[in-house]
Amino acid sequence: MGLQEKRALKTFQDGNYQKLTSEINTLAGFPLEFEVKWETLALDEYAEMYEECFPKVYFTPLLNAIKEIAADDMGKEALKEALKKVVIKNEGGYYSASSAYAYEGGVLTIDHQPFNNVDNITERSTVVGELLMKNL
Amino acid sequence: MNKLNTALKSVPAIDKQELLFYIAAHFPDTIVKIATDSGFSYEGVLLSIGKVRNDDVVLALQITDERKDVTNSFVHLGIHKITAIELINPADLVNILSLGKASKGEQYEAIGKLAVQRAFQSFSETIFNTHGVQVGVPAMELPTDGLELNRVLKLTQKIQQAIIDLFKEEDALTSWKARYNKIVFVNSDKLEVKGVNDSVEILFAFNNINVPEVSAEVLTQLLTGIL
Numbered sequence: 001m002g003l004q005e006k007r008a009l010k011t012f013q014d015g016n017y018q019k020l021t022s023e024i025n026t027l028a029g030f031p032l033e034f035e036v037k038w039e040t041l042a043l044d045e046y047a048e049m050y051e052e053c054f055p056k057v058y059f060t061p062l063l064n065a066i067k068e069i070a071a072d073d074m075g076k077e078a079l080k081e082a083l084k085k086v087v088i089k090n091e092g093g094y095y096s097a098s099s100a101y102a103y104e105g106g107v108l109t110i111d112h113q114p115f116n117n118v119d120n121i122t123e124r125s126t127v128v129g130e131l132l133m134k135n136l
Numbered sequence: 137m138n139k140l141n142t143a144l145k146s147v148p149a150i151d152k153q154e155l156l157f158y159i160a161a162h163f164p165d166t167i168v169k170i171a172t173d174s175g176f177s178y179e180g181v182l183l184s185i186g187k188v189r190n191d192d193v194v195l196a197l198q199i200t201d202e203r204k205d206v207t208n209s210f211v212h213l214g215i216h217k218i219t220a221i222e223l224i225n226p227a228d229l230v231n232i233l234s235l236g237k238a239s240k241g242e243q244y245e246a247i248g249k250l251a252v253q254r255a256f257q258s259f260s261e262t263i264f265n266t267h268g269v270q271v272g273v274p275a276m277e278l279p280t281d282g283l284e285l286n287r288v289l290k291l292t293q294k295i296q297q298a299i300i301d302l303f304k305e306e307d308a309l310t311s312w313k314a315r316y317n318k319i320v321f322v323n324s325d326k327l328e329v330k331g332v333n334d335s336v337e338i339l340f341a342f343n344n345i346n347v348p349e350v351s352a353e354v355l356t357q358l359l360t361g362i363l
Binding site for chain 1: 246247248249250251253254257282
């Protein structure tokens with residue numbers, strides 16, 4: 001990772017990442033643990049796209065799903081019971097919503113390429129929402 | 137396939153004639169392969185099954201070709217000559233082999249408990265919004281299996297509709313309102329409806345995905361019985 005990528009990543013981590021995770025936690029009604037494997041996301045030569053793509057690929061779909069699930073107290077309670085941690089990474093080379101999400105033992109894993117199908121937010125929101133609902 | 141195998145285990149034994157009659161009447165497009173004691177076998181669709189003077193039962197079969205299209209060839213066979221009947225890609229095997237007493241019925245998709253809990257809440261609210269009767273949120277010990285949960289959800293919607301229809305009768309509505317304000321779903325092999333103090337208890341195979349779903353008509357009769 002070059003200096004340009006390091007700077008862009010730091011900007012994202014200190015800004016948008018804080019804002020998005022805080023928003024997700026507020027919607028959920030409890031603090032979720034996030035584990036982001038930054039080194040797999042921050043690909044070389046894409047530094048200028050981190051700010052746009054990371055939220056669209058990883059965070060907005062999750063936020064949309066949680067907003068829908070936690071719309072009532074029943075949903076908030078179920079979510080709190082079933083979802084403990086979110087792992088975000090780019091290891092499996094997945095670029096479609098159907099392959100990107102996995103849930104096991106309270107851990108939601110999002111494994112998606114950071115710069116592919118970026119604007120496919122609606123489908124990712126639906127898939128992650130359905131996956132969570134199945135496990136709540 | 138496991139689900140189908142489980143369903144088939146509950147299918148009663150039937151004889152060849154009953155089976156052929158049922159296929160001809162209800163699934164006339166089903167292609168059957170019929171083997172005879174002469175060693176020949178014939179593949180086609182059943183046209184008719186009838187008795188002849190010597191009391192034998194015969195069937196007429198229109199032969200199909202290798203592309204499963206019917207041809208202009210026909211076979212006339214005595215039932216007693218048949219040694220085996222093979223069903224080729226039947227539409228609803230369980231229904232055919234049980235002569236309509238069972239069916240592959242509803243297909244279930246795995247869901248979580250939250251969806252069922254929301255359906256329970258909606259059950260109570262919808263009935264209240266439609267008829268102004270507080271029937272309560274169904275109480276039930278939920279299964280953990282996702283398919284079973286989906287069955288509970290679908291049954292909840294059916295019960296909800298049955299109650300909404302029942303309350304269109306003013307006397308039923310008044311009687312329920314005066315007696316009950318809670319509802320309980322209990323998993324049981326047998327369908328029963330009981331009035332216990334201020335609760336309506338509905339006992340049914342909520343968790344058994346292989347049992348046909350409750351008939352609205354029968355449920356309505358049983359509900360009427362406790363009013």
